[in-house]
Amino acid sequence: MWRAIRPDSNSVWSNGQVLSRLRRYYDILNDRKPAKMLVANRVEVDSDLNASTDKLWDQHRKASGKFRVLLREIDRGNVDLKELDTPKTSYLDLKVELARRILASCHFCERRCGINRLEGKHGVCQLDAKAYVSSAFLHLGEEAPLVPSGTNARAFLWRCNLLQHVHV
Numbered sequence: 001m002w003r004a005i006r007p008d009s010n011s012v013w014s015n016g017q018v019l020s021r022l023r024r025y026y027d028i029l030n031d032r033k034p035a036k037m038l039v040a041n042r043v044e045v046d047s048d049l050n051a052s053t054d055k056l057w058d059q060h061r062k063a064s065g066k067f068r069v070l071l072r073e074i075d076r077g078n079v080d081l082k083e084l085d086t087p088k089t090s091y092l093d094l095k096v097e098l099a100r101r102i103l104a105s106c107h108f109c110e111r112r113c114g115i116n117r118l119e120g121k122h123g124v125c126q127l128d129a130k131a132y133v134s135s136a137f138l139h140l141g142e143e144a145p146l147v148p149s150g151t152n153a154r155a156f157l158w159r160c161n162l163l164q165h166v167h168v
């Protein structure tokens with residue numbers, strides 16, 4: 001569909017500079033490489049997710065190194081993601097837990113309100129722990145390299161100036 005509506009979304013990949021700058025994205029589009037989120041979900045962490053926040057950040061630093069090594073090996077074709085087990089607790093789980101703790105005393109942005117969004121409290125952005133979608137639609141005006149993903153639906157979020165929209 002995108003090739004008919006936005007032919008530039010296909011032809012842009014013949015531009016060497018675009019291709020070299022977005023090489024990994026292009027490979028993900030073409031099912032040659034996995035998204036980093038999927039790789040993060042295969043990196044095991046020792047951590048008990050009930051541990052202190054300092055301990056979790058310490059684990060996060062260690063897991064970041066493991067993640068980078070695994071990503072490099074996958075990208076070089078030395079490891080196949082599909083052959084890796086999903087660990088009981090992954091680097092991705094750890095990130096989710098740390099994000100949850102940040103929400104509990106919110107310092108996601110420079111306002112650093114310190115309120116507990118998990119309890120429904122509102123800071124300057126007026127958000128609690130949920131995301132509020134103001135509109136969702138197929139977006140035709142996106143930059144050409146981003147259009148042919150086949151999943152170029154876009155959702156606009158309410159209130160938060162730091163995260164106004166997401167590609168779905």
Ligand code: SF4
Pocket residue numbers: 106107108109110111112113114115122123124125126127
């Ligand atoms: S403005 Fe919102 S995101 Fe920023 S610190 Fe306050 S509650 Fe958190």
